[in-house]
Amino acid sequence: MHDTPPSVPDFTQWPSFPFEGDLRVKQLDEPVPVEPPRKGEGLRECTACNAPDDAYIWVGERWRVRAMDRPTGLPMVLILESRTHLDLGDLPNLLAAELGVMTVRLERAIRSLDGVARVHVNRWGDGSAHLHMWFLARPYGRLQLRGTFLSLWDSILPPISEDQWRENLALVAAWLAEFGGRPLAEPPRIQWQAPSSLLAQSEAAHAAAAQEEAVSVIEAAEEIPEPADEESPAADLADGDGDDGVPSVTDPAAIDIDPPSAPTVAAGRLAREQATGSAERAVSPAGSTERAVNPAGSAERAAGPAVHALRPPARAVGPAAEQNAEQDADQDPEAAPGPGATPATA
Numbered sequence: 001m002h003d004t005p006p007s008v009p010d011f012t013q014w015p016s017f018p019f020e021g022d023l024r025v026k027q028l029d030e031p032v033p034v035e036p037p038r039k040g041e042g043l044r045e046c047t048a049c050n051a052p053d054d055a056y057i058w059v060g061e062r063w064r065v066r067a068m069d070r071p072t073g074l075p076m077v078l079i080l081e082s083r084t085h086l087d088l089g090d091l092p093n094l095l096a097a098e099l100g101v102m103t104v105r106l107e108r109a110i111r112s113l114d115g116v117a118r119v120h121v122n123r124w125g126d127g128s129a130h131l132h133m134w135f136l137a138r139p140y141g142r143l144q145l146r147g148t149f150l151s152l153w154d155s156i157l158p159p160i161s162e163d164q165w166r167e168n169l170a171l172v173a174a175w176l177a178e179f180g181g182r183p184l185a186e187p188p189r190i191q192w193q194a195p196s197s198l199l200a201q202s203e204a205a206h207a208a209a210a211q212e213e214a215v216s217v218i219e220a221a222e223e224i225p226e227p228a229d230e231e232s233p234a235a236d237l238a239d240g241d242g243d244d245g246v247p248s249v250t251d252p253a254a255i256d257i258d259p260p261s262a263p264t265v266a267a268g269r270l271a272r273e274q275a276t277g278s279a280e281r282a283v284s285p286a287g288s289t290e291r292a293v294n295p296a297g298s299a300e301r302a303a304g305p306a307v308h309a310l311r312p313p314a315r316a317v318g319p320a321a322e323q324n325a326e327q328d329a330d331q332d333p334e335a336a337p338g339p340g341a342t343p344a345t346a
Contacts, residue, residue: 060181073157109175
């Protein structure tokens with residue numbers, strides 16, 4: 001081994017390389033005689049085998065798909081796992097053939113999301129002996145993210161919104177369910193709140209996101225092997241604008257408007273119910289419309305005989321009305337009611 005590390009490789013000059021400045025290569029450690037066991041090997045428990053179905057976004061008879069425990073910088077990062085505790089080289093012919101079908105199907109599902117240009121498929125397998133394939137979506141138009149450094153960019157970019165992340169998960173799960181299995185991811189529910197509440201909630205979410213430290217997806221999944229003489233303390237990876245009529249919180253008009261309080265809204269609703277009930281009580285039952293109280297009629301009586309002279313004569317209800325209609329038709333053929341017409345009632 002050389003005492004001085006070699007010069008940095010050429011890929012540090014690639015546009016997709018996420019770092020700049022002075023860099024140097026680490027010294028390469030001496031190889032260990034025996035590699036430490038991965039999860040699911042030796043006496044170590046397997047996280048994938050112990051995970052319940054509800055920790056995944058889609059489950060089938062022989063395959064399951066899980067996501068990260070929170071949004072990351074890429075539009076979507078998913079992991080395809082076999083139900084059976086097997087590694088890639090241990091798959092029988094049936095599962096090996098299905099792995100190809102599931103890989104193509106999941107790639108198409110992720111690529112159908114808005115803003116996704118390509119889907120990178122990776123398999124490392126240094127952290128777990130249980131087969132798991134990585135699917136990372138590259139955002140459309142982000143040419144700097146092309147190539148082998150996409151997993152590094154995922155921990156550098158700011159995370160996408162949780163609502164968008166959950167919606168993407170639900171769409172992918174629904175896509176896979178079209179071919180079988182069971183979708184477990186649900187889209188986010190709409191929280192109906194006043195603009196002032198939305199603004200406060202948005203500011204709190206941004207402050208919490210800024211305090212979170214970005215973690216590489218590879219480290220989170222323990223893809224990096226652990227030392228043989230100690231247990232890693234890192235936490236395991238979890239297995240598992242429509243127009244709604246509300247002004248935008250960024251609109252100055254929405255901020256200036258004071259939203260109605262709960263008592264005001266309740267009082268308005270009670271007033272409308274009382275007004276509706278009064279109007280229904282003012283109307284008499286069927287067959288007694290002649291005795292109904294008519295405020296407009298009261299106003300006409302107060303106006304004097306001139307108003308009553310302008311009103312057409314009231315017609316009787318029943319046989320008398322039919323007789324009046326026949327007499328009118330004899331006197332004025334153009335005024336005769338058409339088929340299906342009903343005589344007017346006072």
